[in-house]
Amino acid sequence: MGNYRFILSGGGTGGHIYPAIAIANELKRRYPDAEFLFVGAKDRMEMEKVPQAGYKIEGLWITGIQRKLTLKNLLFPIKLISSLMKANSIVSKFKPHAVIGTGGFASGPLLKMATVKGVPCLLQEQNSFAGITNKLLKDKVEKICVAYDGMEQFFPKDKIVKTGNPVRSDLVTLNVTKSEALDYFELDSNRKTLLVLGGSLGARRINQLVADNMAYFESLGLQVIWQCGKGYYDTYKGNQSATIKVHAFLNSMDKAYVAADFIISRAGAGAVSELCLVGKPTFFIPSPVVAEDHQTKNALSLVGHDAAVMIRESELDEKFKGEFEAVLNSAEKQATLSKNSKALALPNATADICDEIEKIIR
Numbered sequence: 001m002g003n004y005r006f007i008l009s010g011g012g013t014g015g016h017i018y019p020a021i022a023i024a025n026e027l028k029r030r031y032p033d034a035e036f037l038f039v040g041a042k043d044r045m046e047m048e049k050v051p052q053a054g055y056k057i058e059g060l061w062i063t064g065i066q067r068k069l070t071l072k073n074l075l076f077p078i079k080l081i082s083s084l085m086k087a088n089s090i091v092s093k094f095k096p097h098a099v100i101g102t103g104g105f106a107s108g109p110l111l112k113m114a115t116v117k118g119v120p121c122l123l124q125e126q127n128s129f130a131g132i133t134n135k136l137l138k139d140k141v142e143k144i145c146v147a148y149d150g151m152e153q154f155f156p157k158d159k160i161v162k163t164g165n166p167v168r169s170d171l172v173t174l175n176v177t178k179s180e181a182l183d184y185f186e187l188d189s190n191r192k193t194l195l196v197l198g199g200s201l202g203a204r205r206i207n208q209l210v211a212d213n214m215a216y217f218e219s220l221g222l223q224v225i226w227q228c229g230k231g232y233y234d235t236y237k238g239n240q241s242a243t244i245k246v247h248a249f250l251n252s253m254d255k256a257y258v259a260a261d262f263i264i265s266r267a268g269a270g271a272v273s274e275l276c277l278v279g280k281p282t283f284f285i286p287s288p289v290v291a292e293d294h295q296t297k298n299a300l301s302l303v304g305h306d307a308a309v310m311i312r313e314s315e316l317d318e319k320f321k322g323e324f325e326a327v328l329n330s331a332e333k334q335a336t337l338s339k340n341s342k343a344l345a346l347p348n349a350t351a352d353i354c355d356e357i358e359k360i361i362r
């Protein structure tokens with residue numbers, strides 16, 4: 001059977017998009033003649049990133065619901081109805097054999113209509129805390145692939161399969177040499193490289209930390225790849241120099257990971273899964289404003305195994321330099337962090353999820 005049709009839906013941030021792309025790539029490898037359609041939210045980053053990865057995407061007019069009474073919120077019911085109607089027409093026309101939802105508000109209407117029409121659906125939940133959309137859909141889908149233990153508190157136990165988070169295959173294999181990677185970023189092979197990641201949208205507090213500590217990093221002999229986020233690029237692009245490379249977004253994460261000797265990162269679920277595979281000494285600075293503080297939980301799942309260092313935003317002023325230098329000055333600590341983080345990697349997640357998809361379409 002090669003002519004399967006799959007819809008993948010999810011988005012809003014990279015954390016929901018890249019898992020969908022990783023799954024689509026693996027399904028395409030297994031079924032080269034299969035057809036794929038992505039469904040995301042209009043105006044969000046999936047509308048750019050999915051076509052770059054070679055797939056078609058349709059955008060729904062939908063946003064998340066805000067906690068305050070705003071114009072956006074008043075429009076929410078209208079947006080929801082319009083999205084459900086469009087989702088209905090997409091599912092009717094495309095006639096998918098299975099639908100995969102990777103979270104984010106865009107996947108809500110699409111999976112809802114797919115389940116109403118009896119199309120088998122699978123959810124992939126990246127975090128240790130279930131997102132609202134996935135919680136709303138849980139009873140109607142066939143399987144829910146998760147990355148953490150203890151997800152029975154959110155989802156029916158018999159639907160849960162622990163697979164880990166899908167990671168794009170080029171980040172699993174990391175087939176680039178260090179010198180190629182450093183050349184790509186125009187960096188010096190005689191210096192150690194610090195990679196700074198603010199999550200797919202960039203992180204305000206991490207950007208401030210880097211901006212305040214440029215001379216400090218220089219004094220430690222480091223050069224920096226600084227991913228500041230699209231919305232912050234105009235503010236920080238002037239900091240670019242021979243040793244500080246400022247990027248809005250990194251389109252070659254494989255090269256960034258290979259170039260790095262040390263990494264400072266947000267603790268989005270995707271970043272955490274990738275950083276285990278990469279196995280470089282990592283300092284997590286979790287976002288304190290995400291639901292249920294889930295990034296702190298994501299980071300602690302590594303810190304508990306001596307596989308990474310975590311510094312809370314509220315403690316940065318007091319602790320950053322001490323924690324940073326304790327790792328920089330200890331080859332032994334660096335080796336421990338690398339070894340322990342690699343031991344937590346789940347490199348077969350994408351294949352395991354595709355095995356589950358195959359089971360629901362048969």
Ligand SMILES: CC(=O)N[C@H]1[C@@H](OP(=O)(O)OP(=O)(O)OC[C@H]2O[C@@H](n3ccc(=O)[nH]c3=O)[C@H](O)[C@@H]2O)O[C@H](CO)[C@@H](O)[C@@H]1O
Nearest residue numbers: 013014015018126199200227249250253268269270271290
């Ligand atoms: C602020 C917010 O709501 N963050 C959430 C969002 O994070 P966010 O969107 O930052 O997502 P993740 O850390 O999960 O994944 C980021 C993905 O973007 C890629 N990437 C990132 C930067 C870059 O320059 N280039 C690039 O390709 C990474 O390789 C990774 O594949 O979704 C995650 C997964 O549901 C959640 O855990 C996070 O809490």
